[in-house]
Amino acid sequence: MDEFNDNEIGKLLRLKRYEQPPPGYFENFLHEFHRRQRDELLREPLWRILLERTQGFIFRLDVRSLTSYPAAIAAVLVCAAVISLKIYQEPGAANVVALQSGPALSTAVNAEGEWTLASPAATRIFRAQPLRSLNESANTHRAAIPPRYVLDSVPVSYESTFRF
């Protein structure tokens, strides 16, 4: 540092005042800049290049805003599944028939009235109790599926010939 005192530094600066870039330097500046940038990039490993490009792509798409759609759909599906399970297993609407003649045939609703995730058959609890009235079973799950109301348009049998 001692070699470069203020006077020497002043001389050097005065010399620099007369330095000029080579001809065409400013015209090629941008091209040269890109070339050097590419050279710099090629020195990095491939996985890093891919990672950086992927990151750049994701940030350009703004993925955060897109993630709200699948989340909403998933929430709706879960709600639907829960509601359908509850309706299917509604204790007051067990699709069983209260039968009078034998206690073994008589069925009743789930006494606790709780929702369960068990199959509908598992919610049937047999007990020897009097009949349920028809009004009680009016809004059963099976009642939602109408039965086939019978009245055919053709008779069930015909005779082939006049014989007896």
Added chain:
Amino acid sequence: MSRLSDFNRAPEFRSRFRFVSLCRLALSLFAAFGLVRLVRAQEESATAISHVKEVFERAAKAVVKIHGVDEHCEISGTGFFIDPTGTLYTAYTVGGEAGNFTIDFNGKRYPARQVLADIRSGMAILKTDVATPALPIGKSEELEVATPVVAIGYPLDLPETPNFGMIAGFDRKYLGRYFSTTHLRVNLPTQRGEAGAPLLNMKGEVVGILVSSLENNSACYAVPIEAAEKIRSDFVRFGEARHGWVGINVSEAAKQVEGSRAEMTQIMDGTPAAGSGIKPGDILLQVGRKKVHEPEDVLDASFFITAGDTVPITVMRGNEKLTFNVQAELHPASQRPPLIASPTNQAIPLKLDSEVQRTP
């Protein structure tokens, strides 16, 4: 005064006055007669409506909705009690091929079981172990075309519903195919769910069972109650329906003999008729109590034959009227080992051949 004197003086005025008076009297009588007829028609109409209402109110308690499960889904139809022990008549389409039967009766649901199903007649019998009201059995033979009838059914998921109509005909065939027995065609609107509904006369007696509808559900066919009673009688006697036959084919004769055009064309081998003495070419006059005029009459005669029973068959051979007693066998359409009911309703197989005594 002067007018009176004119009247006394002019005989033509007098006769004209009498004519006008007579006309007025005739018009008044005509109007009064019309009025009386109108009032009477209204009264008759009101009476008919009140009859329908009365029949409905009396019979509806014995008509029930039937639920069952067939191989595809739940089914729903109509039936009615015919005795106080819970025996039900319904259509074969309701009680024939389904199971797990229940009935809605008095606001409650009771289990029911199939006692008998007969596809040939198109009816089925169910039973529930409850004391029930019952509909009286009438006679469909007393019905005529245009006789008013009432049906009570359970259309769709609706409560019991009366339908009012009239007998439109007695059909043996529909769309070119022959029924097993004469069916009642009834001009009475029907809807799905009313198969098995009772057809009632205006006395409230059952005369038929609704089995099928015609186009647009504006009319329907009913099995006559006698056919259902025949099946029930078979069940009481033998534990099953036993349609009988003797093995004779009949076709139309070239000419009418003794009022009949039914000519026997074939006596089948190995049948009761084969050894009975009846020959092809004989003209059939009567089977049991059923008189035969046309080959189609054989359908009814055949339907009411019970296997094992002796059937008197009257024929015309030349100028000679002959009667043969033939013991009927089980109809080929219902060939199964015949059963005889035991007191506990458990049947014992029996071969009919051992009992048949052929009439020479």
